[in-house]
Amino acid sequence: xxxxxxxxxxxxxxxxxxxxxxxxxxxxxxxxxxxxxxxxxxxxxxxxxxxxxxxxxxxxxxxxxxxxxxxxxxxxxxxxxxxxxxxxxxxxxxxxxxxxxxxxxxxxxxxxxxxxxxxxxxxxxxxxxxxxxxxxxxx
Numbered sequence: 001x002x003x004x005x006x007x008x009x010x011x012x013x014x015x016x017x018x019x020x021x022x023x024x025x026x027x028x029x030x031x032x033x034x035x036x037x038x039x040x041x042x043x044x045x046x047x048x049x050x051x052x053x054x055x056x057x058x059x060x061x062x063x064x065x066x067x068x069x070x071x072x073x074x075x076x077x078x079x080x081x082x083x084x085x086x087x088x089x090x091x092x093x094x095x096x097x098x099x100x101x102x103x104x105x106x107x108x109x110x111x112x113x114x115x116x117x118x119x120x121x122x123x124x125x126x127x128x129x130x131x132x133x134x135x136x137x138x139x
Contacts (some may be wrong), residue, residue, distance in 0.1 A: 010122055011042045017053035022055055034058045038070060072114075079110075 006029040018035060027033050035052065037043040039061050051060040082098045084103050092097040107121045115123040 005100060007093070009042055011045035011047035014042045014048055016128075018051065018057070019055060024055070030054065032056055032058055034060060036060045036062060036070060038062055038067070039064055090102075 004013075006013055022028060022033070035057050037059065042048060043059070043061060049059070067074050080100070080103070083105070084100060087098055088096075090099070107119065109119055111117045111119055112123075118126070
């Protein structure tokens with residue numbers, strides 16, 4: 001998981017982040033990835049909707065007031081809060097940026113029960129090598 005940090009979170013920022021993720025994973029062409037988001041203004045904007053159509057992705061928005069339907073990101077936010085943000089008192093944006101972008105534990109060592117008790121980096125490497133089959137789960 002790559003953390004994107006900025007001073008704003010507008011539709012253009014969300015679109016650029018999605019585009020970067022698609023390029024990184026080479027998910028253009030026949031594959032139609034599904035992006036699930038909440039109903040924040042950046043995700044309901046005409047700009048973001050157009051970007052999703054241009055990128056060829058399916059955009060699902062969860063119903064209002066149902067954070068449990070976006071459990072993976074909510075769990076990550078909880079881990080980020082408990083294991084990073086609550087442990088430091090930041091004196092500047094630059095200091096916070098440095099600490100948050102340096103959290104490698106989540107991707108490199110922390111095991112996740114939802115991916116067979118592997119760290120995300122290890123799981124992703126196995127998936128790329130086609131040594132691990134992902135079973136799609138729709139919530």
